Amino acid sequence: MVDIPSDLECVFHPRSVAVVGASSSFGKWGQMIFSNLVAGKFPGRIFPVNPKESSLYGLKAYPRVQDIPEAVDLVVVTTPAATVPAVLSACGEKGVKGVVLITSGFGETDAAGKQMEKEIVAICRGKQIRLVGPNTMGILSTHAGLFATGTHSRPRAGDVAFVSQSGNLGNQLIHWAKNQNIGISLFAGSGNEAMISCVDYLYYLERDPRSRLIVLYLENIADGRAFLETAARVNRTKPIILLKGGRTEAGMRAAASHTGSMGGRDAIFRAACRQAGVAVVNEPMELLDLSAGFSSLPLPKGNRVGIVTLGGGWGVVTADACNERGLKVPRLPDAIVTEIGRLLPDFWSRGNPVDLVGTRDLEVPLVAVEALLKWDGIDAVISLGIVGRVEMVRLLLQSTREVDPQAQPGLLDEFEEMAEAYEVQYIQRIVELMERYRKPVLGVSFVRTDKGLVRSIPGKIYSGVFYPSPERAVCTLASIVAYARFHERSYPS
């Protein structure tokens, strides 16, 4: 915990940003971060600081921070470790409120580095500067239009906040989040956490109205008790998803050389996190899956799942995955069997999973999903194979065009357009059903598209989510169910 206000608004919503070490030399940190800020269209003032340049990318450059004639809220520093104390002192004189210290070579190295880290923290404390890092790959704040990382992936603005002690892993996840259309509020590579720790970020995020979900990758937690207390409180209103690196002997050794941390007593710590209702995951990909699900779906009231599938085998593996992860797949009452059965051939499954036996009637999947949602014996639906089917239709059309000399091209194009239009309409209807029944519907699309996990509909609070495999949908739902139970206990209705 830092002894300055935990308000990090100046870091994530600055009106002006200076980059010390800004450069046009391709691939340097000072170039990567500076070009990202400019290309990302930060709406405030940007001041490149570099004594060797008079201007960079059309912006006037300044030799030193103290030469900038206007107020500077945030400074990003990329110059070598030896230059940092003087830069920070100058920032203090100038009234700078926040510094993101990209530079490495401090506490993660040797005794001298640790000593230097103490000194820079002392300077920042004396000047009321909030220090992010050192040894970080930067920060993002989408709602502020602030992209200050070396990785040029700019995800859409959304409500998932992500704090990572590993910059490399964090930036990769941000890149994935962008490709998966997951909305991000902010990202902080917290680096060595010399001053601002994961606990401080939690404090800030608890109050940040733009963040509704908190994702953490942590290797080392300096004050475990403070973290657990804070996480337990914050998690009651904003779900926390945690990946803890350094769970095993090999992972701990690796973490020790990476952030200079020692994990230790990890199983106990993770058990305590679970006790606090935190969703503890084992794999980076799960952070993405859970982010997509938590940020797009209503919370379910229980663990009873209805499954709708185009093919029997997928229904079987999904039912297995549900049972193995503590989700129930209840039998259907006769009334629902009759209702769905009206639209299907006699040999349909007559149960849950609802196997649509390859139906091509476009209305049937939606009728089946709604029949399950409106029954009070079901808390959530997993729907498999509808979205993405257009890709299979396309392959068949392609062959048909190749081999059928009599085929009418116009008719075939029409089939393709219909399949595409249906998919868009299906997603819209699923989102409307979630609104009406306040129950989550998780989709599984077996076909890789460029549209990502999350399919948002303008003006809607929920979004369609389509996982590439049943197990990823089921894992996500199991975590959401666990959180919903915890939440229910905290706020009984």
Add this chain to the structure above:
Amino acid sequence: MVDIPSDLECVFHPRSVAVVGASSSFGKWGQMIFSNLVAGKFPGRIFPVNPKESSLYGLKAYPRVQDIPEAVDLVVVTTPAATVPAVLSACGEKGVKGVVLITSGFGETDAAGKQMEKEIVAICRGKQIRLVGPNTMGILSTHAGLFATGTHSRPRAGDVAFVSQSGNLGNQLIHWAKNQNIGISLFAGSGNEAMISCVDYLYYLERDPRSRLIVLYLENIADGRAFLETAARVNRTKPIILLKGGRTEAGMRAAASHTGSMGGRDAIFRAACRQAGVAVVNEPMELLDLSAGFSSLPLPKGNRVGIVTLGGGWGVVTADACNERGLKVPRLPDAIVTEIGRLLPDFWSRGNPVDLVGTRDLEVPLVAVEALLKWDGIDAVISLGIVGRVEMVRLLLQSTREVDPQAQPGLLDEFEEMAEAYEVQYIQRIVELMERYRKPVLGVSFVRTDKGLVRSIPGKIYSGVFYPSPERAVCTLASIVAYARFHERSYPS
């Protein structure tokens, strides 16, 4: 087990194929399968059979099978169940050797369907016809140029054989295999297995020189003892990977309505499979991951893993995943630390994982991988983040072109070309290193490309394999290590 020869060569390598029910009506089974055969360029004769057409897709059509003037090896039947006995009798008269019966409405439905299934099996036995199905979505045999499924994904020819009791799940996996560049020898949707069972396929595959790896999705095994005995024997020379559907109460109920099967005593069965050295997986995606790994990599001699990473966090999560799955991440001897360290800044990890601390020296990752491979304390290497980095370079270049008025376009293009060329060369070198040291190198590429998991190099027996996340690489390696151990016990060197 069938009482006719288990040689299925006539099914997977026919010289001529007839399609009963062939049609040009878009989206009918008879159209989907027939157009796939034709568009897939089956090199033998194709005979459409349809009494209402004189020709289809430029091929002469015949009213009935017995009207075809030439020999017919294989017949694919898509006409309704009631027509099937007469079609099969005609096939028998004609001397047809194999039938793929797409048609459903037999044993998976009711007592009448079960009775009808018995009757058609009796016809086939009497005429020495090998019957695939009924209730199947078809077969593929890439080395024969035979694509007789309704899903128009045509994977490249390779050595992975895939037998699935679910056509839907099977076809989806074939589609994925194509997208991931996994080479397939054959696929059989075994359907209800009225005559040819999974045991018969194993018998055939044991002798099929084109298949070196066997992937199974099964819900119901009629003769468990025969299956286990056969699997145990076959698995000694050709690794078997098994996903068993219907492991849980919900999955069993779903399977019962799907293929009319009851799983039962599943845990015991799966334990027996493991005892036989079969790789038993829980999720469809693992079938793909293991197919890619087993078919592309040399078998390791033990479980000791070297990790090479561009970023510390990814090294930590990979080390954790290794330890959690029974793989060791040994400490490195001083000599190797010194050798790798010569090329890295002082603050590198000096251990395993080898953290290349974001180096851009293109030679370093290869030097590090080779230093690990040539040490006899390491059995396999996982290398993270090198392949795919070009995508990050592209994003940075894009921003730079946008914002830097002074940037030289030629120079930026050159950076991009260099990054692309390096990736190709890196994969080539990794494959050469695997050849030299006979140890597997599993890659992790965090960036989604259209190139797939497997990157093959012409003329090389091994291929590069690049998983999208460390956990998937580690899971695959753990399965390969387990198989190698079993194999070693069967054939001690």
